[in-house]
Every structure is written in structure tokens, then in C-alpha cells.
Amino acid sequence: MARKIIINPVTRISGFLELDVTVENGVVSEARTRGMMFRGFEQMMKGRKPFDVIYLTQRICGICSTAHSVGSSLALEDALNVTVEEQGRYLRDIIHGCEFLQNHIRHFYQYSVPDYVKMPPDHPLFTSYDGDARLPKKDNDTIVNHYFESLAISRLAHQMLALFGGKAPHNHGVYVGGYTTPATAVKIIEAKSMLQKIRNFIVDRMIPDTYTISRYYPELFQMGKGPGNLMSCGAFHGYEALGTLYTEPLVFNSKTNKTSPFDADLITENINYSWYQGKKTYKPFETMPEPDMEKEDAYTWVKAPRYDGMAVEVGPLARLWLSGDYRNGISAMDRTIARSLEAAKVAGIIATLLDQVVPDYMVQKEWELPSSAQGAGLVETTRGTLGHWLKIEDGMISFYQIITPSAWDYSASDENSLGTAEQAVMGTTIADPEQPVELGRILRSFDPCMSCATHVSSPGQETKTIQVF
Amino acid sequence: MTGQGSMNFIFGKEGALVIDVDMIQRQIDLTFAEINYLIRLMYATEDEHTKNLTLNQMWNKIAHLQFLNQLLVAASFPQEQVAIPIPNSPQTTLPDSTNTPVDNNQREFTREQLAQFTGMNGQPAYVAVNGVVYDVTNNAAWSVATHFGLSAGRDLTQEFASCHTGQQWILDTLVPVGRLIA
Amino acid sequence: MSEHPVLPPESTDNESVAARLAREAKRQVDQSTLKKKKLVYLELNGCSGNIISLLNGSNPDFEYMITSMVDLLYSNSLMAAEGEQAVQRLFDLADSEEEFILAVEGAVALKNKGMYHLVGKIGDRPVTGLEMAELLGKKATHVISVGACSVDGGPSAARPNLSQSVGLQRVLDRHIIKLPGCPVNPDWFLGTLAHLLMFGEPKLDDMNRPLMFYSTLIHDRCPRRPFFDQGIFAEKLGEPYCLFKVGCRGPVTRTDCPTRKWNDHVNWPIGASTCIGCAQFGFPDRMAPFISYDTTKE
Known part of the structure; x- marks a missing residue:
């Protein structure tokens, strides 16, 4: 007997997400992920002064705003023909690294832990179905304590970000050329001290807690695989003196079982099932499709970014897999473990970079704007690959395209395949359709940020489903 | 929270300002004592909110000292007209912009001419209100020659009327440089 | 025994006096009866950055807020419950006679009768941010607009504003405390909330911003x-x-x-x-x- 389940809102994510699934004989047979908010940031950038996009695109997302400041700065540097000095890269990457720490700690403790752990019932915030909380009381209590302890640590990560970036969220420190205000010797020492506390917490608390949870939910190693194609445009890589500290730009194709260098030219967006009008498949610089809510067969406003025609997974697991640091498997639980391990990895990278920072070193200039130019900025961020593409005409922004990590992971279907998260949910065995806890666990393992994946939902489309297999 | 306004002014014959120097001296001593106390309070408190309030009070006291100092200067040179700036006035202009020659006020601008003065690329920033052209190049509220989405080089009579009704004093703080014709 | 016990003279230098005053002030704050109230934190069309900023608060921090200041009933970013059972709580609250404070971040998207931003669904029925803002906004004892988008549309309403986003006040004809900022500084929100709980509404300026945070240029x-x-x-x-x-x-x-x-x-x-x-x-x-x-x- 087929049964339809709608989860809306999927809470404990950034932004608003809906999941529609059909369950047949206890197994998910149809799946659709839908974002539920639309602001139209790409259109907002048109007609603005080019330098304003660095601070304005950050407002796309409250939890990963630094990512957008880096993406837009890179795109501007490309357009303005600015070569960034190594010092500029170091401090910018440190600021961005702090966001990884903040995000991963908050995602694990505040967003993921309540999926597995029985939270203190005296707070209304935590009351929910907890019939599948399996941890023994001692382990459970430990992780609950760490839930609250972690608040001070993720706060510290943002404090470290603000030290160099002015404030967080929505920093003022990332800019064309790397950073705005130089670090001082005092700030570098302060940051090192903060970093040590954060790193200790990750190693002594967060990673052990992750493995504790994984022991009691072994079936999640078999759930939420998705397409198995992994992509990274390169993270903390190619420093002149330091080489690559994390991942080279690589793509793993699960069909051919081959890893090849990442080529930005193979990125396309497809709008076959999305509420847009225009060319069905296009490259980022080609066109900004026009919204069209009446379009037949479309079910979402999320576009479908594809790499060489494939739906791909981006994020911590993809990066750790491609760098060779973690190859246990691809599943919901592996994704969660990868995020915790990556937090430690990034903390180490920040420590390395901090040692390279020269205090009081100025990188800012009076940047000159060409009257027309275009530029692309691709960067690995907390949730995966982020791309900003912009064009300048008459000294103003005339075109803006953003493909966010959550647009990759929560992409719509195209003619050939479902989106990445949709594939991950397909085939999942639901133990109790009344309480389909598996679904939320799989969705959250991707750390979706729907504020970033700017979409909209439409009424009257609720009954439409896409037939798969 | 601001401590200004409690000054004792004594108006003599013909409305001339007579300043009681002893009174000012006492006020200065008192303000110094208060600042000393605030500094100690900042050391004593561990609460960031209280610290912040204390810091703000200190700013106010220092502004007050500055004001008292200006009065003393005025008292020392009673024959000169010393303008007493109001601390924390929201529309402060730079002191040197007041040195604009008076006959500049008679300069005439057409709208086309005014449009040149955008405040960009070496041009000063001029705006017109009620037929008078003002220089806002160094006006604090006109960062990068823009003000709440408005740009310089334009007649902003309507915009001024809609946002600053009854705030004629704003115009009095601006430097006139000419008249708008037609 | 009417006499007070004889104590050694207290030091009267400035540092000691200041330290005693600070201690006393803290004691009074600690002792003042902080009456716990219910809080609904509604995220509308925005970046959810204000709740992240709120997690950055210290003294009080988020833990103190949910254990000692308020019963946080709803937060899309943080609550354990999800789906219909989460949204249903808001309707149950609106139906009850319970008193609660409403904090709203994000703008209200008006386009397409609010369909550009959904809070959730009850069965198949979409629940828009607009509907929830109006429903809860009428019932709350106090309403706080948190951050630029909620105050007057902010970045969500930046031109060309395709979602037709507006500030909360545009859909709610009632008194609202406004805390602009992108995001709001956690102290501005937590300080305002603490003031509401302990002493009632803080002094506001003519734009309804608390003077204790927004008075100085x-x-x-x-x-x-x-x-x-x-x-x-x-x-x-x-x-x-x-x-x-x-x-x-x-x-x-x-x-x-x-x-x-x-x-x-x-x-x-x-x-x-x-x-x-x-x-x-x-x-x-x-x-x-x-x-x-x-x-x-x-």
C-alpha cells in the first residue's frame, strides 16, 4: 500500500525545506525535496556597484555568510584582474576556516544531535518524538552536556572570525585582495589561543560523540547513499609555499569509478523541472532564466546544477573522500562522521596558516573598476562547492549567477536523474511510517541550507509526483 | 543620559553673554571627579553591559568638558564672536569648510551645472534645497556623496521637505555656495 | 538586640566604593524575580542569521535564556520536533489563552498571498509566513522585530524585491519593539528580552527602538x-x-x-x-x- 508523507518544515536546518515521499511496502519509492522561500538575490545584484556584492551576497545566508563573501570576492578579483598575494589568501582562508568550525560544531550539536539523543524534556524546545533514542543513559547524558558546552565553543569560533573580520555573521573582513584590515601580533596570539580551545573540544568531545552515536545507529551506514558522484573545486589548496593543505580540485564519477580533475567548464544548470523559462540547459555565464510559475511538469524553483551531466554530492564527505582522508563509505552516517573529522582537519589548517601570517601587512589598494568585465569565483565552503559568476557593464553589475552547495545537494531532477538528496532518500526502509525519523536523519546529514538555495514553493502542485525507476 | 544643558548662562545688558568663570571652573572640577569615578567603575565591574553604559557616560562627560572648555575660551576673548559648537550635533561639518568666501553665495547654478558637482572624481558635492545650493562634500551624513539613496548634483527640495519637515536647522549647518536658477 | 553588629570600617577609596556598588547592583539583578515567560521565535523570509547571532550571545547566553528566562516554544532552526507536529504547536498556542512573547526575524513575503515563504504545512495545506505573523502577532503580549528584514524588509526587500517582502509592521497593526541590525547584536535582543521580563518594556525612541542600545550615533x-x-x-x-x-x-x-x-x-x-x-x-x-x-x- 502506497502512502504519502510530507515533512514540512524540516527543522534544524538553515532556512525552510519540505520533503515529499511516497512509501510503498515500507520503502521510499518516490521522493522530492523542495525549498520554501524565495528572495531572488541574483536579480538583486543587477544595477549595483560591484564592490557592494561582497557585503550584500552575505545576506543570503546567516550560517554560512563568509562563504558568499569569499565567492563574490574571488569573482570580482577575476573580473578586475587582481592577483591576490599569498598573505591575502592566508588571512582570508583563516577567516573562512573559522566559519567551517562554527558551522560544523553547530550543525552537529544543535542540528543533528536531537535526531539521536533524548534531550532534556523540561524544555519545550526539545519536546518531540523520541521513541528511537537508543543511547544508554550515561552516553546520552554526556552528549546532552556537550550540547550545551558546545555553545561556548561555536561562539568562540565566531569570535575568532570577528577578530579579523569585524563581526559574525556577515563579516566585513573578506574583500578583494584577501582581507581589509591587517592582523596584528596580538590578534594572532589571541586567535591561536582560541583555536586551541576549539580544537581540543573537537578532538576530545565532538569526534568521540559522533562515533558514539554511530555505534547505536549502524543502519545509517547503509542509508542515504545518493548518486555517489563526489565533487570539489579544491579546498585550502595550491598555496605557493605550503602546497595543498586539504583537497585538490577533483571529481569522482561513481559509474566509471574514476577520479578526474575538476573542470569548471563542465558545470551546467538544468531547468527542466524547475519553474523557469528559457534555455533548458545552460552554462553559468549564459543566462539568468526568467521565473515562470505556470510551467508544465515543473515542481520546484530549485534549479538542477549538473557536472558533466551528473548529479553530484558536495561537502565534507566529498572533500575527505577526494583527499583520501576518509573512505569508509558514502552514507548518511559517513557524512555526519566526515563533518566532525573535517572540523578537526580545518582547525589544523587554520593553525598552519596562522603561523604564516605577517602582522600589519597591508594588501588593500584603491581597486580600479573596468567599465566592462566578467569574472567567476569558485570556492569550497562549509557545505561544498559554491560558485559566483558576475558581469560588469558601465561600471555596474549587469549579471549575477550563484550556484550554492545546497543547490547541488538539493537540486531538482533533470531528464536523466533525480537530485542528489532525492536519490539519497529513495529506497530507504521506513521502520514506522507514523514516525519516519530516518528521513530527517538522511536530509540533515547533507547539512542543507535552504536560505542559500533560493527557491519558492507553489500551491496546487502538491499532488504531482515524478515517477522514478 | 546626556549631561549637557545644565550650564548657567547669564545674560547681561543688550542680551550679551556674560560667562561666570568661577562657575565653569567648579563644573570642570566636578566633571573631572566624575570621570575619575567612572574610570574606577569600569575597572570594578565585570558585567559588559554596565561597562558599556559607563563608557558611554564617560564619552558624555568628556563632551561636556569640551563644551566647558569652549566657554572658557569664549570668556577669555569676550570681544570676539566665538561660535560654540554643539557637541554631538548630528550634522557636523568640518571647521575649514566654513571659510568659504561669502561672495560664493551669489554664484548661480543651472540644473545642468549643478549636475556636474557629484562629489566624485575631484568634483565637490553640491545639492540644492529651496533654491540655495549647498556644499555637502565633507558633510558627515553624505558619505561618498550619497545620503539615504540620494546622490549629489541634484535639486533635493522635495526630498528634504518629505524627510526633514520642520528641521530648518539642518540647512543652517550647511555651507551655501550659490543659488539655483531655473 | 536592636544594635547592628559592629563591623570594621569599610575602605572608602574610590575603587572599593565602586566595587561595592557593582556587587550590590549584581545582587539586586540576581535577586529580582525574573518571571519566566513563553517565547515564540518565528523565522520568516530571511537568512536565519539573527538566530545564529543569538547563539553568539554571552551573559546571558542561549543556555541561560532557555533555562532561566523563557520557555522557547518554537524555533525552526533549533527545535527538535519537525513537520506538522511542529507547526501544530503554533496553532494550539494561538487557540489557547496562554500569554507569550513573539520574536520575529525575516521579512513577510506578500507575493502570491505569501506563498513565497512557507513556515510549514498542516496536512497538504501550506502555512505561509504571512498567515503566521498575523495570527500570532495579534495574540502575543509583546512583539519584537528582530533584525533588518523584520524591521523594514531589509535585504529581503532589496530592489527589485521579487518576493514583495515587507517589514512586520506592514502586516501588523499593533505596537512592535524594533531591533534593526543585520544581524541584530545578541545583546540588543537578549537585553531587550531581559528588560521585558524584569521591568517591562524598555524606553523606546520615536521609531520604537530601545534607547539603551540605539540612542547614539x-x-x-x-x-x-x-x-x-x-x-x-x-x-x-x-x-x-x-x-x-x-x-x-x-x-x-x-x-x-x-x-x-x-x-x-x-x-x-x-x-x-x-x-x-x-x-x-x-x-x-x-x-x-x-x-x-x-x-x-x-
């Missing part, structure tokens, strides 16, 4: 102010002088950022770059351009 408290007064301007970012000529909006923005600072008070926007006026009404469109290099510097 950034420009008047800026450590770089002496450079402005002497006409020493930075020509590019990163220089320690007045940033007025590259686009600083400190002269038109009223907050206590220069003294309070951000993220456990370690730094603030002008410590890194220009102020972009994120706590001023009309941000971002009326605060643009943020950074410009071709201003006449004289």
Missing part, C-alpha cells in the same frame, strides 16, 4: 572620529583613518557598536572596514553604495 562614539574632525581620510580600506570618503555609514547610523562591539566584544565592523548602516532603516538600498573609491577627497 556611531560617528559620535567612533574611535576614528578625531580623524574626521581633522579631515584625515582613508583612501582605501585597512588604513586606520576616517573611512567617510570610502563609504562609512557611521554618521547616519544609531547603535552602540563602537562601545559594545560584537562577538564577545572583540571587534566591530569599523575595526575591519566601513560601517554599512545595517542597523539603519532603509538598509541596504538606502545605505548603498557601501564602498567607493572615486569620492572627491580634497
Whole structure:
């Protein structure tokens, strides 16, 4: 007997997400992920002064705003023909690294832990179905304590970000050329001290807690695989003196079982099932499709970014897999473990970079704007690959395209395949359709940020489903 | 929270300002004592909110000292007209912009001419209100020659009327440089 | 026994007096009856950055807030429950006679009867942010607009504003405490909330912003102010002088950022770059351009 389940809102994510699934004989047979908010940031950038996009695109997302400041700065540097000095890269990457720490700690403790752990019932915030909380009381209590302890640590990560970036969220420190205000010797020492506390917490608390949870939910190693194609445009890589500290730009194709260098030219967006009008498949610089809510067969406003025609997974697991640091498997639980391990990895990278920072070193200039130019900025961020593409005409922004990590992971279907998260949910065995806890666990393992994946939902489309297999 | 306004002014014959120097001296001593106390309070408190309030009070006291100092200067040179700036006035202009020659006020601008003065690329920033052209190049509220989405080089009579009704004093703080014709 | 016990004389130097006053003030705050109230934290069309900023609060921090200040009933970002059972709570609350405070971040998207932003669904029925803002907004004892988008549309309403986003006040005909900022400083929200719980509504200015946080022009408290007064301007970012000529909006923005600072008070926007006026009404469109290099510097 087929049964339809709608989860809306999927809470404990950034932004608003809906999941529609059909369950047949206890197994998910149809799946659709839908974002539920639309602001139209790409259109907002048109007609603005080019330098304003660095601070304005950050407002796309409250939890990963630094990512957008880096993406837009890179795109501007490309357009303005600015070569960034190594010092500029170091401090910018440190600021961005702090966001990884903040995000991963908050995602694990505040967003993921309540999926597995029985939270203190005296707070209304935590009351929910907890019939599948399996941890023994001692382990459970430990992780609950760490839930609250972690608040001070993720706060510290943002404090470290603000030290160099002015404030967080929505920093003022990332800019064309790397950073705005130089670090001082005092700030570098302060940051090192903060970093040590954060790193200790990750190693002594967060990673052990992750493995504790994984022991009691072994079936999640078999759930939420998705397409198995992994992509990274390169993270903390190619420093002149330091080489690559994390991942080279690589793509793993699960069909051919081959890893090849990442080529930005193979990125396309497809709008076959999305509420847009225009060319069905296009490259980022080609066109900004026009919204069209009446379009037949479309079910979402999320576009479908594809790499060489494939739906791909981006994020911590993809990066750790491609760098060779973690190859246990691809599943919901592996994704969660990868995020915790990556937090430690990034903390180490920040420590390395901090040692390279020269205090009081100025990188800012009076940047000159060409009257027309275009530029692309691709960067690995907390949730995966982020791309900003912009064009300048008459000294103003005339075109803006953003493909966010959550647009990759929560992409719509195209003619050939479902989106990445949709594939991950397909085939999942639901133990109790009344309480389909598996679904939320799989969705959250991707750390979706729907504020970033700017979409909209439409009424009257609720009954439409896409037939798969 | 601001401590200004409690000054004792004594108006003599013909409305001339007579300043009681002893009174000012006492006020200065008192303000110094208060600042000393605030500094100690900042050391004593561990609460960031209280610290912040204390810091703000200190700013106010220092502004007050500055004001008292200006009065003393005025008292020392009673024959000169010393303008007493109001601390924390929201529309402060730079002191040197007041040195604009008076006959500049008679300069005439057409709208086309005014449009040149955008405040960009070496041009000063001029705006017109009620037929008078003002220089806002160094006006604090006109960062990068823009003000709440408005740009310089334009007649902003309507915009001024809609946002600053009854705030004629704003115009009095601006430097006139000419008249708008037609 | 009417006499007081005889104590050694207390030290009367300034430091000791100040320390005693500070201790006493803290004791009174600790003892004052902090009546726990229910709080609904509604996230509408925005970036959910204010709740992240709220997690950055210290003294009080988030843990203290949910254990000692309020019963947090709803937060999309943080609550354990999801789906219909989460949204149903809001309807149950609206039906009950319970008193609660409503905090709203994000703008209200009006386009398509609010369909551009959904809070959730009851069965197949979409529940829009607009519907929830109106429903809960009428019932709450106090309403707080948290952040630029909720106050007057903010970045969500930046032109061309395809979602037709507006501030909460546009759909709610009632008194609202407004806390502009992008995001809001956690102290501004937690301080306002604490004041509400302990002493009732804080003093507000004519735009309904609490005076204790929004009374002073950034420009008047800026450590770089002496450079402005002497006409020493930075020509590019990163220089320690007045940033007025590259686009600083400190002269038109009223907050206590220069003294309070951000993220456990370690730094603030002008410590890194220009102020972009994120706590001023009309941000971002009326605060643009943020950074410009071709201003006449004289």
C-alpha cells in the first residue's frame, strides 16, 4: 500500500525545506525535496556597484555568510584582474576556516544531535518524538552536556572570525585582495589561543560523540547513499609555499569509478523541472532564466546544477573522500562522521596558516573598476562547492549567477536523474511510517541550507509526483 | 543620559553673554571627579553591559568638558564672536569648510551645472534645497556623496521637505555656495 | 538586640566604593524575580542569521535564556520536533489563552498571498509566513522585530524585491519593539528580552527602538572620529583613518557598536572596514553604495 508523507518544515536546518515521499511496502519509492522561500538575490545584484556584492551576497545566508563573501570576492578579483598575494589568501582562508568550525560544531550539536539523543524534556524546545533514542543513559547524558558546552565553543569560533573580520555573521573582513584590515601580533596570539580551545573540544568531545552515536545507529551506514558522484573545486589548496593543505580540485564519477580533475567548464544548470523559462540547459555565464510559475511538469524553483551531466554530492564527505582522508563509505552516517573529522582537519589548517601570517601587512589598494568585465569565483565552503559568476557593464553589475552547495545537494531532477538528496532518500526502509525519523536523519546529514538555495514553493502542485525507476 | 544643558548662562545688558568663570571652573572640577569615578567603575565591574553604559557616560562627560572648555575660551576673548559648537550635533561639518568666501553665495547654478558637482572624481558635492545650493562634500551624513539613496548634483527640495519637515536647522549647518536658477 | 553588629570600617577609596556598588547592583539583578515567560521565535523570509547571532550571545547566553528566562516554544532552526507536529504547536498556542512573547526575524513575503515563504504545512495545506505573523502577532503580549528584514524588509526587500517582502509592521497593526541590525547584536535582543521580563518594556525612541542600545550615533562614539574632525581620510580600506570618503555609514547610523562591539566584544565592523548602516532603516538600498573609491577627497 502506497502512502504519502510530507515533512514540512524540516527543522534544524538553515532556512525552510519540505520533503515529499511516497512509501510503498515500507520503502521510499518516490521522493522530492523542495525549498520554501524565495528572495531572488541574483536579480538583486543587477544595477549595483560591484564592490557592494561582497557585503550584500552575505545576506543570503546567516550560517554560512563568509562563504558568499569569499565567492563574490574571488569573482570580482577575476573580473578586475587582481592577483591576490599569498598573505591575502592566508588571512582570508583563516577567516573562512573559522566559519567551517562554527558551522560544523553547530550543525552537529544543535542540528543533528536531537535526531539521536533524548534531550532534556523540561524544555519545550526539545519536546518531540523520541521513541528511537537508543543511547544508554550515561552516553546520552554526556552528549546532552556537550550540547550545551558546545555553545561556548561555536561562539568562540565566531569570535575568532570577528577578530579579523569585524563581526559574525556577515563579516566585513573578506574583500578583494584577501582581507581589509591587517592582523596584528596580538590578534594572532589571541586567535591561536582560541583555536586551541576549539580544537581540543573537537578532538576530545565532538569526534568521540559522533562515533558514539554511530555505534547505536549502524543502519545509517547503509542509508542515504545518493548518486555517489563526489565533487570539489579544491579546498585550502595550491598555496605557493605550503602546497595543498586539504583537497585538490577533483571529481569522482561513481559509474566509471574514476577520479578526474575538476573542470569548471563542465558545470551546467538544468531547468527542466524547475519553474523557469528559457534555455533548458545552460552554462553559468549564459543566462539568468526568467521565473515562470505556470510551467508544465515543473515542481520546484530549485534549479538542477549538473557536472558533466551528473548529479553530484558536495561537502565534507566529498572533500575527505577526494583527499583520501576518509573512505569508509558514502552514507548518511559517513557524512555526519566526515563533518566532525573535517572540523578537526580545518582547525589544523587554520593553525598552519596562522603561523604564516605577517602582522600589519597591508594588501588593500584603491581597486580600479573596468567599465566592462566578467569574472567567476569558485570556492569550497562549509557545505561544498559554491560558485559566483558576475558581469560588469558601465561600471555596474549587469549579471549575477550563484550556484550554492545546497543547490547541488538539493537540486531538482533533470531528464536523466533525480537530485542528489532525492536519490539519497529513495529506497530507504521506513521502520514506522507514523514516525519516519530516518528521513530527517538522511536530509540533515547533507547539512542543507535552504536560505542559500533560493527557491519558492507553489500551491496546487502538491499532488504531482515524478515517477522514478 | 546626556549631561549637557545644565550650564548657567547669564545674560547681561543688550542680551550679551556674560560667562561666570568661577562657575565653569567648579563644573570642570566636578566633571573631572566624575570621570575619575567612572574610570574606577569600569575597572570594578565585570558585567559588559554596565561597562558599556559607563563608557558611554564617560564619552558624555568628556563632551561636556569640551563644551566647558569652549566657554572658557569664549570668556577669555569676550570681544570676539566665538561660535560654540554643539557637541554631538548630528550634522557636523568640518571647521575649514566654513571659510568659504561669502561672495560664493551669489554664484548661480543651472540644473545642468549643478549636475556636474557629484562629489566624485575631484568634483565637490553640491545639492540644492529651496533654491540655495549647498556644499555637502565633507558633510558627515553624505558619505561618498550619497545620503539615504540620494546622490549629489541634484535639486533635493522635495526630498528634504518629505524627510526633514520642520528641521530648518539642518540647512543652517550647511555651507551655501550659490543659488539655483531655473 | 536592636544594635547592628559592629563591623570594621569599610575602605572608602574610590575603587572599593565602586566595587561595592557593582556587587550590590549584581545582587539586586540576581535577586529580582525574573518571571519566566513563553517565547515564540518565528523565522520568516530571511537568512536565519539573527538566530545564529543569538547563539553568539554571552551573559546571558542561549543556555541561560532557555533555562532561566523563557520557555522557547518554537524555533525552526533549533527545535527538535519537525513537520506538522511542529507547526501544530503554533496553532494550539494561538487557540489557547496562554500569554507569550513573539520574536520575529525575516521579512513577510506578500507575493502570491505569501506563498513565497512557507513556515510549514498542516496536512497538504501550506502555512505561509504571512498567515503566521498575523495570527500570532495579534495574540502575543509583546512583539519584537528582530533584525533588518523584520524591521523594514531589509535585504529581503532589496530592489527589485521579487518576493514583495515587507517589514512586520506592514502586516501588523499593533505596537512592535524594533531591533534593526543585520544581524541584530545578541545583546540588543537578549537585553531587550531581559528588560521585558524584569521591568517591562524598555524606553523606546520615536521609531520604537530601545534607547539603551540605539540612542547614539556611531560617528559620535567612533574611535576614528578625531580623524574626521581633522579631515584625515582613508583612501582605501585597512588604513586606520576616517573611512567617510570610502563609504562609512557611521554618521547616519544609531547603535552602540563602537562601545559594545560584537562577538564577545572583540571587534566591530569599523575595526575591519566601513560601517554599512545595517542597523539603519532603509538598509541596504538606502545605505548603498557601501564602498567607493572615486569620492572627491580634497
